[in-house]
Amino acid sequence: MRVLITGCFDIIHPGHIFLLKEGAKLGEVYVIVARDSTIKKYKKKNPTIPEEQRLAVIQAIKYVTFAQLGNENNNFIRKALDLEPNIILLGPNQRIHIDSLEQMLQKNNASHIKVRRLEQFYTDYPLTSSSAIKKKIIDNN
DSSP, X not given: OEEEEEEOOSSOOHHHHHHHHHHHHXXXXXXXXXXXXXXXXXXXXXXXXXXXXXXXXXXXXXXXXXXXEOOTTOOHHHHHHHTOOSEEEEXXXXXXXXXXXXXXXXXXXXXXXXXXXXXXXXXSSSOOSHHHHHHHHHHTO
16 A cells, blocks of 8 residues: 655654654555745745755655655646555645545546545644744744
8 A cells, every 4th residue: 555645844843753654554655745846836935955855854764665856847646646656645734625636636537546634733742843843943043
């Protein structure tokens, strides 16, 4: 079973590790790391960590079987289908809606791929988002 997880992974934190670990419970985890250009386009700011470094960190995490960078043109669905996942696992705060993703899959003759969202946030530590970590750094200076 292949589980596809996508994201920016700008500053790795316990929430990312929790998502990857939960994905690994379902099968082999394949990750698409968003390109710098994609992050800039959608978040209207540059990532803190360059894409090659974010990819290297994700590849080193024990729950990840395979990881690669996304497409420059943000054609997520094409890259996703190339990896032949059985499940696409979304993080609890990822902006894409399950219905929208299922429609994209259906248009690409891939409705056999299940889409799930990890509903629970990881709350064991206070800094479980890149935004919270960045804010803490700024507040401490």
